[in-house]
Amino acid sequence: MADPGVLLEPLIPTLRRYAYALVRDHAAADDLVQDTLERALSRWTSRRPDGELRAWLFAILRNLHIDARRQARRRGVQVEIDEIDHGETAAQQEAALEARDVLATLEQLPEEQKSLLLLIGVEDFSYDEAARVLGVPIGTVMSRLSRARQKLRSLVENGPVALLRRVK
């Protein structure tokens, strides 16, 4: 059998990118990728054919992420003391906001819409491949992708206002 490293390593950079876009923390993203690779290696012999390796790996990562979030929600959010924001200047905040806006806005979408936009829009997954990662029919992917883009657009365009309205 082929050495798993030869097949897996070319996919690690994009796995790290997907993980980072999901969790928005570099170290946590790499933890997620590490867990994904460990899981993949432990199930290596029972994996699907090579052609679907990418979808298989991304699906493992996504499922681990969803599980971890579910557990975190049950435990309550934990914030490390070091990570508490001590406040940036207004100018810094604004600059950061501009640079981050779409990625930051993505945070406000449900995980499934987020994943769709990342897999299709950034990772160039085919609709079919994305459907396999998400475990839904391809037709569902198309309609959900359209909804996800509408939601993102309205959040980018009226972001804070829409947020305030929703909070109220």
Next chain:
Amino acid sequence: MTGEDDPIGEDELQAFVDERLDGPRRMAVEAHLARHPELRERIAAERRQRASLRAQLQGKAAEPIPARLRIATIQAARRDRLVRRVGMIAAAVAIFVVGASAGWFANGARPGQPALVAQAPTTSIAQGATAAYRTFVVEVAHPVEVGVAQEAHLLQWLSKRLGHKLAAPDLAPFGYRLMGGRLLPAGSAAAAQLMYEDTAGKRLTLYVRAADGTETAFRFQQDGDAATFAWIDQGFGFAVTATASREELLPIAEAVYKGLATKG
């Protein structure tokens, strides 16, 4: 609508946003958008957002792979874990002792202790084990000093105090599960007691300490309801104690001893 407008599907619009539309369909969509300014604006915004998301994340995929995510690193860690697990299984039937020669231990038991040297070494081990069993098996609040949750720490600590590497036998085949252990005085030296419990709450202890002698046969001792098998092997005395019959206890003691012999 300007008459003969080719019907355009939402899926085609999405494919257009993703730049996955070629040839005539792409032209049809472009023509359609040209006639519908509002839709054109929406699609343009979606394309912009897609592009900026890609741009924001581009750098991430260009980063070199951190060492800890290299497949070779992860495979090596997996192998280590596997070796450790196999090691635990091998140790599953025995407490094993490695390192210094038996002679060191023979010297370890000091001559000035008449109570210990006056009788057969196994007898004193069985007595020590039984006394420890009686003291702690009835204990409800603190049956062990360090619980099984900290098994690694427990074994490391007891190993250090005994001066030799100690592993907890897996007595699951006999229905006993490790609860934890404690350190006990044994003359001038230290003894370790590992406590096990079955689902009915019946407890069994394994008592280990440095002992004079290299090898002896099993010695059975019944003290009230506490039964003990004790033996000495390679400078260590072992005792398995439980409220059980000789017949029930023997296979457990044999399993521990056999594992020890294969290790030795």
